[in-house]
Amino acid sequence: MAEVAISLGSNIGDRAAYLAAALHAINARPDCALVSVSSVYRTLPWGKTDQGEFLNLCAIIDTRLGALSLLDVVKGLERTLGRTEGERWGPREIDIDLLVMEDVTRESDALTLPHPRMAERLFVLTPLAEIAPGLVLAGRRVDGLAAALQTKAGAGDCTIDAEASARIHSGLPSIRGS
Numbered sequence: 001m002a003e004v005a006i007s008l009g010s011n012i013g014d015r016a017a018y019l020a021a022a023l024h025a026i027n028a029r030p031d032c033a034l035v036s037v038s039s040v041y042r043t044l045p046w047g048k049t050d051q052g053e054f055l056n057l058c059a060i061i062d063t064r065l066g067a068l069s070l071l072d073v074v075k076g077l078e079r080t081l082g083r084t085e086g087e088r089w090g091p092r093e094i095d096i097d098l099l100v101m102e103d104v105t106r107e108s109d110a111l112t113l114p115h116p117r118m119a120e121r122l123f124v125l126t127p128l129a130e131i132a133p134g135l136v137l138a139g140r141r142v143d144g145l146a147a148a149l150q151t152k153a154g155a156g157d158c159t160i161d162a163e164a165s166a167r168i169h170s171g172l173p174s175i176r177g178s
Contacts, residue, residue, distance in 0.1 A: 001062040003035065004070065005099040005132060007115075007124045008057055011045065011091050015055040016164040018081055018094040020171055025077050026061060027173065032073075035060040037172060038127035040164040044157050046121060051091045055164055058099070058127040067104050071111050074098065099124065100135065122149045122158045 006026075010018040019040065027034045037059045045051045063070055074096040081094045099115045106113045118124045119137055125146035128135065133143035150158070 001033075001064055002104070003102040004061050004063055005101075005128060005135065006059050006061060006074070007095075007097045007099055007118070007128070008059065009043075009054045009095045009123065010093060011052045011054040012093045016040065016167050019055060019057060019164075020168045021081055022077055022094055022096060023059060023168065023172060025080070026059075026074075029073070031064045032070075033062045034172065035062055036131040037169065038130040039160045039162075040168055041123060041127055041158050042156075042161045042164075043123035044154075046123060054123065055161060056123040056127060056158075057168070058124065058131060060131055067098065067101050067106055067111055067113060070101075071098055097124075099128065100137070119145055120149075122146070122153050125149055126158045 008019050008022055010016075023034060023037060026032050038057045040055050040057045043054045043056050045054060065073065078094050078096055083093045083095070097115055097118075098111065098113060099118050101113050104113050114137055115124075118128075119140075125142060126149075129143040129146035133141065135142040137145065
């Protein structure tokens with residue numbers, strides 16, 4: 001089994017329901033298991049800023065799948081949950097990104113691991129630091145990278161949504177971080 005960090009986000013419709021459905025679907029697979037799930041964070045949009053707030057979280061999963069197979073699984077899950085293709089960084093029902101996969105470094109058109117822009121994104125680093133603070137990216141710990149971005153962020157840029165966190169975590173099996 002390989003440990004993988006993933007990021008999930010939604011800013012259309014019942015955002016918490018999309019996130020919960022994605023986590024349940026991943027955990028229901030015989031080749032994947034949730035290990036830890038962060039709190040849910042309300043975050044301002046990144047890249048394309050004229051859209052609604054996102055709900056974001058990170059999860060650690062154990063999987064027997066290889067990187068490309070896991071990518072196929074999560075992209076298929078996005079389609080199953082109703083994700084429609086739109087503009088880059090635009091609104092979306094659900095977005096699932098592979099961030100880091102244990103012992104895997106990969107750079108291709110289909111997938112780059114570790115995720116090439118995760119160190120720039122508060123909405124990824126803050127929840128990831130909650131569940132994997134000691135994870136090292138490019139020689140720096142995730143919690144340190146998150147703290148550096150948080151000092152530059154505005155007060156409402158990335159805040160815990162206690163209601164969405166409770167809603168999502170209450171429906172998950174007993175796992176670390178839930």
